[in-house]
Amino acid sequence: MPVAIVTGSSRGLGRATALQFAADGYDVAVNYHTSEGQAEDVANAVRDRGQQAVVVGADVADPDAAARLVAEAADAFGSVDHVVNNAGIDQHVYTEHLDPDDFDRVMDVNVNSAFTVTKAA
Incomplete structure (x- = not known):
């Protein structure tokens, strides 16, 4: 299965993006910073669509946390x-x-984390 990481995916556009990836057959890494419960809900919704999900709490502005994600x-x-x-x-x-x-x-x-996460990937 293909895999997607979606940062900030516990709600809003990130949630919708994670769920669309799941609908398209992707396993999804659901990332959150402060909304763990909402991230778990998204992961369960990914699983309900037949895909695997992992929930990773990480402040993506922190390079070490981004690498851990x-x-x-x-x-x-x-x-x-x-x-x-x-x-x-x-x-x-x-x-x-x-x-x-x-x-x-x-x-x-909003800006630097895109570089940090992409570089870590």
């Missing part, structure tokens, strides 16, 4: 064929009130 997926399934860098966050404040550290966090998750 990829390693756990590869260990579970033998390989990784596709990576969807879906993880994203938002700070719900106007720019003039945004703290530089919060902006850095947004950039780390």
Whole structure:
């Protein structure tokens, strides 16, 4: 079976993407950062579609955690064929009130993690 990692797949577009991969015959590594229960629900929905799923909690902005995500997926399934860098966050404040550290966090998750996860894969 082909294998996909979908970052940020515990809800929203990531959830929909993970479920579409399952419908298309892929085993799926479901990634979450803080929503473990929702990620488990997605994994169960993947299994309900006849595919295998592994749930991996990892802050994809952290290079070590990103590498662990990829390693756990590869260990579970033998390989990784596709990576969807879906993880994203938002700070719900106007720019003039945004703290530089919060902006850095947004950039780390929304932009840098795509590089970090893809490089690890």
